[in-house]
Amino acid sequence: MSIEAPAPKTTRVRRTPEAARENILAAAEALLVSQGPQAIKLADVAKAAGVVHANVIHHFGSIAGVETALMERMIRQLAEKVLTALDRDDAVLGVGAQALFDAFEAKGAARLAAWLELTGEGARMTLVREVVEAIIDTRVARDTGVDREAAVDFVMLNIILAVGVGLFGPTLSALLGRPSERPRELALELIEGRLSASQQGG
Amino acid sequence: MSIEAPAPKTTRVRRTPEAARENILAAAEALLVSQGPQAIKLADVAKAAGVVHANVIHHFGSIAGVETALMERMIRQLAEKVLTALDRDDAVLGVGAQALFDAFEAKGAARLAAWLELTGEGARMTLVREVVEAIIDTRVARDTGVDREAAVDFVMLNIILAVGVGLFGPTLSALLGRPSERPRELALELIEGRLSASQQGG
DNA sequence: GCCTCTATTGACATTTTTGTCAGTACAACT
DNA sequence: AGTTGTACTGACAAAAATGTCAATAGAGGC
Numbered sequence: 001m002s003i004e005a006p007a008p009k010t011t012r013v014r015r016t017p018e019a020a021r022e023n024i025l026a027a028a029e030a031l032l033v034s035q036g037p038q039a040i041k042l043a044d045v046a047k048a049a050g051v052v053h054a055n056v057i058h059h060f061g062s063i064a065g066v067e068t069a070l071m072e073r074m075i076r077q078l079a080e081k082v083l084t085a086l087d088r089d090d091a092v093l094g095v096g097a098q099a100l101f102d103a104f105e106a107k108g109a110a111r112l113a114a115w116l117e118l119t120g121e122g123a124r125m126t127l128v129r130e131v132v133e134a135i136i137d138t139r140v141a142r143d144t145g146v147d148r149e150a151a152v153d154f155v156m157l158n159i160i161l162a163v164g165v166g167l168f169g170p171t172l173s174a175l176l177g178r179p180s181e182r183p184r185e186l187a188l189e190l191i192e193g194r195l196s197a198s199q200q201g202g
Numbered sequence: 203m204s205i206e207a208p209a210p211k212t213t214r215v216r217r218t219p220e221a222a223r224e225n226i227l228a229a230a231e232a233l234l235v236s237q238g239p240q241a242i243k244l245a246d247v248a249k250a251a252g253v254v255h256a257n258v259i260h261h262f263g264s265i266a267g268v269e270t271a272l273m274e275r276m277i278r279q280l281a282e283k284v285l286t287a288l289d290r291d292d293a294v295l296g297v298g299a300q301a302l303f304d305a306f307e308a309k310g311a312a313r314l315a316a317w318l319e320l321t322g323e324g325a326r327m328t329l330v331r332e333v334v335e336a337i338i339d340t341r342v343a344r345d346t347g348v349d350r351e352a353a354v355d356f357v358m359l360n361i362i363l364a365v366g367v368g369l370f371g372p373t374l375s376a377l378l379g380r381p382s383e384r385p386r387e388l389a390l391e392l393i394e395g396r397l398s399a400s401q402q403g404g
Numbered sequence: 405g406c407c408t409c410t411a412t413t414g415a416c417a418t419t420t421t422t423g424t425c426a427g428t429a430c431a432a433c434t
Numbered sequence: 435a436g437t438t439g440t441a442c443t444g445a446c447a448a449a450a451a452t453g454t455c456a457a458t459a460g461a462g463g464c
Binding site: 165173 | 361
């Protein structure tokens with residue numbers, strides 16, 4: 001009987017650093033969306049990602065590192081989503097506004113925004129500013145013919161409303177006995193109303 | 203030299219149970235508003251309230267007890283604020299809507315709502331439902347003459363917008379280089395616009 | 405004044421969460 | 435095949451957060 005090479009205790013998945021980080025961040029995002037920021041614990045994130053918590057530390061240095069990386073990732077995804085949506089259908093403003101609304105109304109985006117706000121990291125939204133300015137420069141101002149400040153106001157209101165709907169729409173509509181899609185409909189009506197009003201007015 | 207009674211090691215403040223709870227909850231609320239839900243730690247709350255953390259446990263049983271008590275207190279305050287505001291100036295709908303808006307736009311209320319939502323405690327807002335229904339029954343439906351569902355929709359939209367402005371208005375306006383009061387103005391314009399539109403329409 | 409009740413405290417104990425480290429296993433390169 | 439680099443793991447250590455308990459000290463009633 002020859003002595004065999006000792007079998008590995010455990011068979012491991014070995015990812016590229018990028019894939020490993022992505023895997024962990026995806027798990028963390030799922031936790032954030034489903035259970036809130038408080039649920040982003042080292043052990044829980046690691047478990048959800050299918051790795052050991054020391055591995056999370058290895059890739060991000062600390063739990064705070066995971067948090068900031070997650071914030072940045074989500075913001076970047078949000079920005080890309082908005083830009084590609086605006087890009088695909090070369091929209092008139094109305095459709096552009098819908099794309100903007102869609103992006104911010106998404107549960108993940110809304111919760112990200114609330115998280116940033118509650119933790120005082122709202123300043124991290126700078127990427128969002130760039131996106132907004134890109135939108136305004138390339139679309140809104142052209143389509144409406146209104147001045148830049150009015151365009152910024154419009155987009156700002158759009159975002160506030162969208163995030164509000166994404167965050168509170170489900171709970172509020174359930175609480176008040178209204179259809180779950182109602183908040184979104186109402187908000188879009190409102191935006192369209194303002195749009196047509198401003199087109200008439202100026 | 204007579205033997206004196208040993209002086210107390212520390213001089214204590216002794217409150218009624220209600221006052222003690224109130225003191226602690228006020229400190230916790232300040233922490234919540236200024237630093238977010240994550241900042242509600244046993245030691246920090248106790249420190250802010252000027253007591254020892256064992257004392258917090260004594261009055262609330264656990265840190266979770268503090269959290270739920272704080273939620274309930276804030277919700278109750280919010281409800282009272284709305285109802286008294288509506289009560290004071292026997293308002294036409296426009297003013298009533300402003301009072302509603304004011305109450306929910308307040309930083310504390312907005313952050314409370316976001317906190318409840320993120321932690322999955324949105325269902326706690328039941329008191330809010332009662333308030334909304336009270337408003338609708340006593341004011342909105344009468345003033346506008348629209349049907350009940352439309353009134354509920356209107357109030358719901360009002361709340362979503364107000365909380366959105368309270369939560370994200372400051373950060374977004376700063377980020378986009380607009381005056382800090384602009385989000386509020388825009389939102390109120392929007393609400394008034396919808397109001398007059400619905401009064402014309404039905 | 406003395407007694408009783410309990411809000412309050414300090415010190416300790418437990419649990420939770422985060423971080424460290426030496427060693428192991430997978431992949432690429434020679 | 436051997437070598438090298440590093441993603442990965444298990445076990446341990448440290449820190450942070452929560453909770454327990456006996457003792458103390460205000461305040462009101464006797």
